[in-house]
Each structure stands twice: as structure tokens, then as C-alpha cells.
Amino acid sequence: MKRILVTGGCGFIGSNFVRMALNKIKGIHITNLDALTYAGNLKNLIDFKDSANYAFVKGDIRDGKLVSTLIKDGRFDLVVNFAAESHVDRSILDPSDFISTNIAGTQTILNAAMTFQVPLFMQVSTDEVYGSLGPDGYFTEITPLAPNSPYSASKASADMLVRAYFHTYNYPTIITRCSNNYGPYQFPEKFIPLFVTNALENKPVPLYGDGKNVRDWIHVEDHCEALWTVAEKGKPGEVYNIGGNCERANVDIAREILRLVGKPDSMIQFVKDRPGHDRRYAIDNAKIIKELGCKPKWNFTDGLKSTIEWYKKNTAWWQEIKSGEYKNYYAKQYGK
Numbered sequence: 001m002k003r004i005l006v007t008g009g010c011g012f013i014g015s016n017f018v019r020m021a022l023n024k025i026k027g028i029h030i031t032n033l034d035a036l037t038y039a040g041n042l043k044n045l046i047d048f049k050d051s052a053n054y055a056f057v058k059g060d061i062r063d064g065k066l067v068s069t070l071i072k073d074g075r076f077d078l079v080v081n082f083a084a085e086s087h088v089d090r091s092i093l094d095p096s097d098f099i100s101t102n103i104a105g106t107q108t109i110l111n112a113a114m115t116f117q118v119p120l121f122m123q124v125s126t127d128e129v130y131g132s133l134g135p136d137g138y139f140t141e142i143t144p145l146a147p148n149s150p151y152s153a154s155k156a157s158a159d160m161l162v163r164a165y166f167h168t169y170n171y172p173t174i175i176t177r178c179s180n181n182y183g184p185y186q187f188p189e190k191f192i193p194l195f196v197t198n199a200l201e202n203k204p205v206p207l208y209g210d211g212k213n214v215r216d217w218i219h220v221e222d223h224c225e226a227l228w229t230v231a232e233k234g235k236p237g238e239v240y241n242i243g244g245n246c247e248r249a250n251v252d253i254a255r256e257i258l259r260l261v262g263k264p265d266s267m268i269q270f271v272k273d274r275p276g277h278d279r280r281y282a283i284d285n286a287k288i289i290k291e292l293g294c295k296p297k298w299n300f301t302d303g304l305k306s307t308i309e310w311y312k313k314n315t316a317w318w319q320e321i322k323s324g325e326y327k328n329y330y331a332k333q334y335g336k
């Protein structure tokens with residue numbers, strides 16, 4: 001695996017993956033195709049700007065001509081498709097970019113990868129395609145898909161296309177479905193970085209509904225390690241769930257963040273719930289552990305502490321984001 005095309009590498013998980021792969025594996029070359037939407041930031045990979053092992057291409061996965069030329073000339077061994085609209089709340093406000101990027105964009109890049117015979121296409125998907133759990137049970141790879149938001153519906157649609165390319169054309173594809181990530185470079189509209197940065201700014205932290213929704217948290221480095229293992233050892237045609245074995249209610253995380261930042265619980269502001277808010281996600285990751293020997297390494301308390309330290313050290317990174325376009329989105333979302 002020498003030449004890799006990553007899409008969406010200027011976002012949160014993509015940039016962590018590129019950094020990990022370039023630091024860990026000698027002699028690889030990564031091309032990063034990213035449209036630089038509001039969520040893409042060149043600063044996330046500024047340290048590799050002049051590296052001979054890294055190339056950035058500004059472009060859109062929906063642009064068939066650009067994608068075909070890039071893949072035709074690229075001699076890639078692998079495509080890892082991170083590029084997506086990723087925020088559930090934005091998909092509720094306006095699903096259109098979610099449909100075009102997450103579905104049509106995925107098909108465009110998938111088709112080009114098949115046409116120019118890239119040996120493997122990996123689709124970075126999400127546990128949200130499985131819908132919502134009650135108090136018991138876990139998502140396995142054979143749990144029926146039941147997406148509840150425009151975001152998860154668009155990701156489920158993309159998964160179906162990736163699956164269909166394997167079955168119809170015999171093109172080697174793998175789908176990974178991961179739970180909620182946290183860690184450095186996460187855009188501060190998402191729960192953990194929003195709450196950390198608001199707490200650091202002495203602003204209230206907006207908790208949806210009763211705060212008892214549960215997510216299964218995984219440190220982004222553990223997700224990226226798992227993706228690399230899947231790229232090396234995964235079997236085409238398969239789905240692999242990636243989870244953190246770390247279920248937490250939102251209200252407990254909110255309190256933990258405030259405690260670690262040294263702020264009072266009274267900063268929690270209960271706000272109107274997200275429409276269609278999934279109650280609980282929890283991944284059964286037995287398959288990836290058993291078949292590929294891959295387990296998360298971070299424990300949540302240490303991971304959260306080190307994430308908070310990162311946001312404390314990198315205030316310029318998130319303050320620039322929070323004072324830009326994001327501010328308008330936040331105003332629309334909360335009426336402030």
C-alpha cells in the first residue's frame with residue numbers, strides 16, 4: 001500500500017488519518033482531495049505542507065471530470081473516502097448538500113476508482129446508519145439499516161451503493177462504521193469540542209432534551225488505527241464496525257468537561273431537543289477484534305483530558321472558526 005488517495009483529509013478524522021499514516025508508515029504517498037467546505041481547514045495539516053510524501057488537491061468529489069483525471073493519473077493502491085457533510089443538525093436545517101456530496105459524490109469517486117482499477121475502495125461510514133437503540137442491545141454488522149436523520153439517510157444510501165458495486169461489478173470495496181469520535185481538530189460545532197470551547201469562554205453549554213441520550217465514544221486515533229488495519233487486513237465485500245466500548249450519557253460528559261475545565265454545573269443550559277434525536281448508539285466491535293485483532297487503546301478519561309489540553313493549547317485554531325461563518329450557523333441554530 002504505497003499510494004493512497006484520501007478524500008476529506010482537511011476535516012477532523014481525515015486529517016488525523018493522514019497525520020497518523022505519514023508518521024507511521026515509511027515510503028507512502030498520500031494525495032488529499034478536499035473541497036475545503038466550512039469544515040475543511042488547511043491548517044489541520046500545515047505541518048506536511050512541504051512534505052514530498054503529501055500532496056493537496058482542492059476539489060470536489062462531485063466533480064466527475066476532476067476526479068477521473070486525478071484517479072487515472074494517480075496510480076493509487078487505495079482510496080479512503082472521508083469526504084462528507086458530517087453534522088446532523090445541519091442536515092436537519094438543509095439536507096441538500098448531504099444528498100449531493102454524501103450520495104452522488106460517493107458514487108462519482110467510487111465509479112472512477114473502479115474504472116481506473118484502484119485495487120481497494122474504503123468507505124468511512126457511521127453507526128448512525130443503524131438508527132437508534134433502546135436501553136439494551138448493540139449494533140452488529142448485520143443490524144438492519146434504519147437511519148433517522150437526513151445525514152444518516154445519506155450515509156446509508158452511500159453504503160448501499162458501495163455494497164452494490166462489490167456485488168454487481170465485483171469491485172473490491174470495504175465499509176467501516178464507526179461510533180462518535182473525539183480528539184484534536186474536531187470542528188467546534190460537535191458536542192465535545194463545542195462544550196469544551198464554550199466552557200473555556202465562560203459561555204453556557206447547550207444540552208439537548210433531557211441530556212440522557214447515549215453515545216459510544218472513541219478517540220479519533222483509535223478510529224484511524226482501526227482504518228489502517230482494515231486497509232491492510234480487511235476483506236473486500238465486508239463491513240467492519242469500529243466502536244469505543246465507551247457508552248456515556250451526554251449529561252455525564254457535560255459535567256465531566258465542566259469539572260475538568262474548572263467550571264460549575266450551572267453552565268449547563270437545557271435547550272430544545274434535536275428533532276428525531278436518536279436515543280442510544282452502542283457498537284458491538286467483536287468482529288474487528290476477532291478477525292483483525294484491532295482494539296481501542298485510549299480510555300475515555302485520559303482521552304478527554306488530553307483533548308481538553310489540545311483545545312487549551314490551540315485557542316487560535318478554534319477562535320478563528322468560532323468567529324467566522326460558524327457564528328451565523330450558531331445564531332440560526334439557537335436563535336442567538
Ligand code: NAD
Nearest residue numbers: 008010011012013035036037039040060061083084086181
Ligand atoms: P468533517 O466535517 O470534519 O470533515 C469533512 C471533510 O470533507 C472536510 O474537510 C470537507 O471540506 C470535506 N468535504 C465535504 N464535502 C466535500 C466534497 N463535496 N468534496 C470534497 N471534500 C468535501 O467530518 P469528520 O467528522 O472528519 O468525518 C469524516 C467522515 O467520517 C465522514 O464521512 C463521516 O460521515 C464519518 N464519520 C464521522 C464520525 C464522527 O464522529 N465525526 C463517526 C463515524 C463516521
Ligand code: DAU
Nearest residue numbers: 086087088126127128179180189190191206207208213250
Ligand atoms: O455516531 C457517529 C456520528 O457521530 C457521526 O457519523 C457524525 O458525523 C458525528 O457528527 C456524530 O453525530 P452525533 O449527532 O452523535 O454527534 P453530535 O456531536 O452532533 O452530538 C452528540 C450528542 O450530543 C447527541 O446526542 C446530540 C448532543 N448534543 C449535540 C450538540 C451539538 C447536545 O446535547 N448539544 C449540542 O449542542
